[in-house]
Amino acid sequence: TDLLLLPGDGIGPEVTAQVRRVAERLAPDLAIDERPFGGTSYDRHGTPLTDEALALAKASKAVLMGAVGGPQWAGVPRDKRPEAGLLALRAGMEVFANLRPALCFEPLADASTLKREVVEGLDIMIVRELIGGIYFGSPRFIEEIPGGKRAVDTQVYTTPEIERIGRVAFELARKRRNKVTSCEKSNVMDSGLLWREVITDLHQRDYADVQLEHMLADNAAMQLVKNPRQFDVIVTDNLFGDILSDEASQLTGSLGLLPSAALGEPGRPGLYEPIHGSAPDIAGKGIANPLAAILSFEMALRWSLDRPDLADRLFAAVGRALEKGARTPDLGGKLTTIQMGEAVLAEL
Amino acid sequence: TDLLLLPGDGIGPEVTAQVRRVAERLAPDLAIDERPFGGTSYDRHGTPLTDEALALAKASKAVLMGAVGGPQWAGVPRDKRPEAGLLALRAGMEVFANLRPALCFEPLADASTLKREVVEGLDIMIVRELIGGIYFGSPRFIEEIPGGKRAVDTQVYTTPEIERIGRVAFELARKRRNKVTSCEKSNVMDSGLLWREVITDLHQRDYADVQLEHMLADNAAMQLVKNPRQFDVIVTDNLFGDILSDEASQLTGSLGLLPSAALGEPGRPGLYEPIHGSAPDIAGKGIANPLAAILSFEMALRWSLDRPDLADRLFAAVGRALEKGARTPDLGGKLTTIQMGEAVLAEL
Ligand SMILES: CC(C)[C@H](C(=O)O)[C@@H](O)C(=O)O
Ligand SMILES: CC(C)[C@H](C(=O)O)[C@@H](O)C(=O)O
Numbered sequence: 001t002d003l004l005l006l007p008g009d010g011i012g013p014e015v016t017a018q019v020r021r022v023a024e025r026l027a028p029d030l031a032i033d034e035r036p037f038g039g040t041s042y043d044r045h046g047t048p049l050t051d052e053a054l055a056l057a058k059a060s061k062a063v064l065m066g067a068v069g070g071p072q073w074a075g076v077p078r079d080k081r082p083e084a085g086l087l088a089l090r091a092g093m094e095v096f097a098n099l100r101p102a103l104c105f106e107p108l109a110d111a112s113t114l115k116r117e118v119v120e121g122l123d124i125m126i127v128r129e130l131i132g133g134i135y136f137g138s139p140r141f142i143e144e145i146p147g148g149k150r151a152v153d154t155q156v157y158t159t160p161e162i163e164r165i166g167r168v169a170f171e172l173a174r175k176r177r178n179k180v181t182s183c184e185k186s187n188v189m190d191s192g193l194l195w196r197e198v199i200t201d202l203h204q205r206d207y208a209d210v211q212l213e214h215m216l217a218d219n220a221a222m223q224l225v226k227n228p229r230q231f232d233v234i235v236t237d238n239l240f241g242d243i244l245s246d247e248a249s250q251l252t253g254s255l256g257l258l259p260s261a262a263l264g265e266p267g268r269p270g271l272y273e274p275i276h277g278s279a280p281d282i283a284g285k286g287i288a289n290p291l292a293a294i295l296s297f298e299m300a301l302r303w304s305l306d307r308p309d310l311a312d313r314l315f316a317a318v319g320r321a322l323e324k325g326a327r328t329p330d331l332g333g334k335l336t337t338i339q340m341g342e343a344v345l346a347e348l
Numbered sequence: 349t350d351l352l353l354l355p356g357d358g359i360g361p362e363v364t365a366q367v368r369r370v371a372e373r374l375a376p377d378l379a380i381d382e383r384p385f386g387g388t389s390y391d392r393h394g395t396p397l398t399d400e401a402l403a404l405a406k407a408s409k410a411v412l413m414g415a416v417g418g419p420q421w422a423g424v425p426r427d428k429r430p431e432a433g434l435l436a437l438r439a440g441m442e443v444f445a446n447l448r449p450a451l452c453f454e455p456l457a458d459a460s461t462l463k464r465e466v467v468e469g470l471d472i473m474i475v476r477e478l479i480g481g482i483y484f485g486s487p488r489f490i491e492e493i494p495g496g497k498r499a500v501d502t503q504v505y506t507t508p509e510i511e512r513i514g515r516v517a518f519e520l521a522r523k524r525r526n527k528v529t530s531c532e533k534s535n536v537m538d539s540g541l542l543w544r545e546v547i548t549d550l551h552q553r554d555y556a557d558v559q560l561e562h563m564l565a566d567n568a569a570m571q572l573v574k575n576p577r578q579f580d581v582i583v584t585d586n587l588f589g590d591i592l593s594d595e596a597s598q599l600t601g602s603l604g605l606l607p608s609a610a611l612g613e614p615g616r617p618g619l620y621e622p623i624h625g626s627a628p629d630i631a632g633k634g635i636a637n638p639l640a641a642i643l644s645f646e647m648a649l650r651w652s653l654d655r656p657d658l659a660d661r662l663f664a665a666v667g668r669a670l671e672k673g674a675r676t677p678d679l680g681g682k683l684t685t686i687q688m689g690e691a692v693l694a695e696l
Contacts, residue, residue, distance in 0.1 A: 069535075083535045113466045113573060134482075134503065140538045148507025151542035155482065155503070159496025185587070187417075187431045190488045194499035221595040222603075225461060225573065239533070243591060247569040255570075 002030045002305060003297075004060040006037035006053070006089075009073075009082055010278025011288035011337075012066025013040075018290035018341030019064060019297045025345055026310050027301070033060070037089075038068030038082035038278075048085025054092045062304035063093070063271045064296055067278035082278075091131050095262035095271045096161070097168040098128040098241065099299075102228075102248035105257060107322045111331060112253030114225075124231045124248055125176065127169040128241025130262050132161050133191075135238045157191045157237065162198040168263070169235035170207040179211040179232035183220045183240055195237065217244065224248055249275050256289035256330040257318075259296035261303055270304040272296040286336045289328040291318060294344060317347035350378045350653060351645075352408040354385035354401070354437075357421075357430055358626025359636035359685075360414025361388075366638035366689030367412060367645045373693055374658055375649070381408070385437075386416030386430035386626075396433025402440045410652035411441070411619045412644055415626035430626075439479050443610035443619045444509070445516040446476040446589065447647075450576075450596035453605060455670045459679060460601030462573075472579045472596055473524065475517040476589025478610055480509050481539075483586045505539045505585065510546040516611070517583035518555040527559040527580035531568045531588055543585065565592065572596055597623050604637035604678040605666075607644035609651055618652040620644040634684045637676040639666060642692060665695035 005020065007013035023030055035041070035053040042048045048068070057063045068082035078084065104112070104122035112119045137154035144150075166182075173180045182199045184192035196214055203212045215223065217240040223230060224244065228251050236244060249258050255276060262271040274292030282288055295318060301311035326343035327333020335343065353368065355361035371378055383389070383401040390396045396416070405411045416430035426432065452460070452470035460467045485502035492498075514530075521528045530547045532540035544562055551560045563571065565588040571578060572592065576599050584592060597606050603624060610619040622640030630636055643666060649659035674691035675681020683691065 078541070081535070087536070113463060113575075114461050115463060118461045135536050137500075142538050142542055145506060148511075148546075149542055150504065150506045151539040152485075153503040153537045153539050155501040156498065158493060158498045163496075185590075187429070188435070188483050189501045190490050191499040191501050193426070194490055194497055198496075218590045218594040221569065221591045222598040225595060225598040227461075240591075242533075242566045243569045243588075246566040247573060247595060250570040250573040 001033040001056060001060045002062065003032045003300065004057055004063045005032060005034040006063060006065040007034065007040070008038040008066040008068045008278065009040055009070050010067050010280050010283040012068070012278055014286060014288050014337050015274065015290040015293035016064065016066040018337060019293050021341055022294055022314065022344060022348070023297060025348055026314060027307065030305070037065065038085050039070055039073040041085065042073065042076060042080055042082065046080070048080060048082050049088050054089065057089060057093055058269065060269050062269055062300040064293070064300055065271065065273040066293060067274065067276065069278045070280045070283070087135065090262060090271065091136065093269060093271055094131065094264045096129060096131045097165055097263045098130040099261045099263065100126040100128060100245040100249070100275060101258060102126065102245070102252055103254060103258065104252040105254045105322060108254045108331060110253070112251060114251055119228060119251055119253065122228055122252055124228065125172055125233045126241060126245040126248060127165060127172065127233060127235045128245055129161065129165045129237050132157055133238035155189070155191050157194060159194070159198050162195055163202055166199045166202045166235060169233050170203070170210050173210045173233040177232040179213070181213045181215050181220070181231055181234045183215050183217045183234060183236040183244065185217050187216060191237070199235070220244055221247060224251060245275070256328065257291045257295060259292050259299050261296070261299045263303060270300060272300045286338065287329050288337050289330050290337050290341050294318065294341070313348065317344050320347040349381040349404060349408045350410065351380045351648065352405055352411045353380060353382040354411060354413040355382065355388070356386040356414040356416045356626065357388055357418050358415050358628050358631040360386070360416070360626055362634060362636050362685045363622065363638040363641035364412065364414040366685060367641050369689055370642055370662065370692060371645060373696055374662060375655065378653070385413065386433050387418055387421040389433065390421060390424060390428055390430065395428060396430050397436050402437065405437060405441055406617065408617050410617055410648040412641070412648055413619065413621040414641060415622065415624065417626045418628045418631070435483065438610060438619065439484065441617060441619055442479065442612040444477060444479045445513055445611045446478040447609045447611065448474040448476060448593040448597070448623060449606060450474065450593070450600055451602060451606065452600040453602045453670060456601045456679060458601070460599060462599055467576060467599055467601065470576055470600055472576065473520055473581045474589060474593040474596060475513060475520065475581060475583045476593055477509065477513045477585050480505055481586035503537070503539050505542060507542070507546050510543055511550055514547050514550045514583060517581050518551070518558050521558045521581040525580040527561070529561045529563050529568070529579055529582045531563050531565045531582060531584040531592065533565050535564060539585070547583070568592055569595060572599060593623070604676065605639045605643060607640055607647050609644070609647045611651060618648060620648045634686065635677050636685050637678050638685050638689050642666065642689070661696065665692050668695045
């Protein structure tokens with residue numbers, strides 16, 4: 001399989017259906033497969049990620065996920081929840097580097113809650129560590145104590161984990177505006193101290209030509225609102241990356257368009273997914289914006305399927321469709337999911 | 349001592365000097381004392397918080413801190429850093445509830461990077477747990493391992509810790525717009541699961557009249573940018589509270605005006621401080637905005653010194669000074685720190 005589709009839950013199947021149409025038109029030679037995932041897989045197979053689906057994912061060139069989760073699985077045991085399937089997929093595929101662009105598409109600059117002059121031309125790449133930190137550290141438990149319970153989570157990072165994600169950030173910066181901002185809480189966390197030390201060493205050793213800045217995560221949350229265009233590449237841990245990338249994506253007015261990539265060692269398959277969630281409130285209505293999923297496929301063409309030419313064509317087609325006024329309801333328009341897919345196909 | 353001033357570092361001494369002038373005019377009967385704190389205390393006494401200063405703080409009715417930290421103490425051992433003094437002061441005073449308002453002052457609505465119609469009238473109260481979580485959990489260490497180092501931090505929360513901060517949030521909400529949003533990452537953290545469980549139980553048991561909403565912390569970071577006025581009171585843990593409150597404060601355009609209070613059990617002294625930091629870039633220039641410190645004193649009058657009448661007078665005086673156009677450089681004006689203090693005094 002070249003491309004494994006994991007439509008997942010909520011609006012996931014609706015948006016990945018448009019990815020399939022685009023892929024079949026743009027790259028008819030791609031071998032595409034599909035498996036249930038998340039809550040949908042739990043309902044059918046009793047687990048959010050079957051061994052067979054994980055094995056297939058690891059044997060593919062790229063995996064494209066729609067979205068996971070929804071209120072109907074709130075009562076499911078923690079380790080069978082849709083989110084657990086996503087964490088298991090990330091860990092199983094060993095995709096340690098999550099690339100989350102926050103990009104302001106010019107025709108949408110006015111859709112932001114921020115002033116146009118603050119977000120126009122915004123182009124940030126957040127590099128989030130994806131398979132370590134407090135998401136995966138042990139011990140983690142809830143125990144009974146006199147008078148109630150006690151819950152523990154553990155944040156762990158090692159030098160090699162920090163170094164490999166640092167490399168990804170510095171390499172990306174060299175192809176962009178040559179600046180990396182590294183975010184942690186080294187003023188209160190030991191993992192933050194190690195993070196800062198390892199990134200500083202790596203910079204001096206191999207990337208002294210790149211501009212490096214350290215910023216506390218709380219200050220970064222502030223600076224993203226104050227002056228987001230000061231950032232080029234942001235590198236940070238799993239938890240801070242989760243929060244800061246969600247904040248950054250909302251700055252642009254283009255949230256329904258934002259894709260992401262999760263990459264492992266060179267040659268290993270990448271995992272691609274829209275930044276948006278499963279959006280239970282509009283699931284099944286046929287009005288979800290498929291562009292974030294389609295642009296996730298664009299990233300897959302570029303980073304895993306070795307077809308940058310097709311990626312360029314697809315990116316340009318999306319841009320033209322937007323310029324001509326194609327808009328789903330989240331962008332203030334009236335197009336359905338299918339019609340938005342067709343607007344892109346028409347430009348290919 | 350009624351009021352202990354801890355001017356601290358950077359612009360801290362400049363802004364607390366204006367608090368002293370305001371306090372002496374407004375409440376001449378207050379017994380005011382002062383001690384060095386943070387880097388300034390380290391330089392003089394070899395520790396950022398002396399035992400004597402902590403004892404005095406605990407014996408006061410209210411403590412007002414300016415700011416701590418600065419690049420000159422970057423090389424100081426971790427446990428002697430200015431920030432360590434602040435953490436020790438919070439823990440020593442047992443101020444578990446950090447109240448951080450994000451308020452948009454009408455005359456400053458246009459100073460926000462967000463559109464006026466998004467932030468006008470914004471009034472959020474963030475209730476942050478301040479003496480638990482990953483800031484204080486153990487074990488925490490950095491150890492040598494083959495190929496580098498390994499750093500560990502521990503997040504710990506217990507039922508009583510979550511319950512007491514939850515109570516503060518629900519009580520506050522009843523005096524405001526009666527809504528509490530509780531933020532955690534219960535989809536990936538055990539402490540988040542316990543947090544949600546305890547807040548839910550407390551709500552059902554004692555505060556069913558208040559509207560309660562649970563929101564994942566990453567989504568909250570997004571919603572603060574998308575539609576900040578949906579929030580009334582936000583209750584969250586130490587680390588998420590640090591990040592979300594900094595983000596929220598930057599939404600308003602009024603950052604230089606925002607105070608905060610840290611409270612313990614009833615009858616115990618409160619710790620008051622501006623949200624802004626020590627601002628080393630403008631320290632010593634006499635241009636820092638003293639309003640956040642002055643409004644921190646306003647909170648102290650209200651919550652610890654039992655003088656709500658004086659608090660009302662002070663709040664109104666600050667409002668009038670702003671309406672008449674008093675502006676320090678951070679607000680686009682030309683007043684010095686001292687002149688801004690005088691503008692408030694003139695309205696008292
Ligand atoms: C669904 C959830 C486990 C996930 C995360 O927290 O990583 C999501 O918020 C994301 O950012 O992809
Ligand atoms: C100075 C630092 C330790 C502190 C914190 O992280 O709590 C600061 O950011 C704050 O929010 O008051």
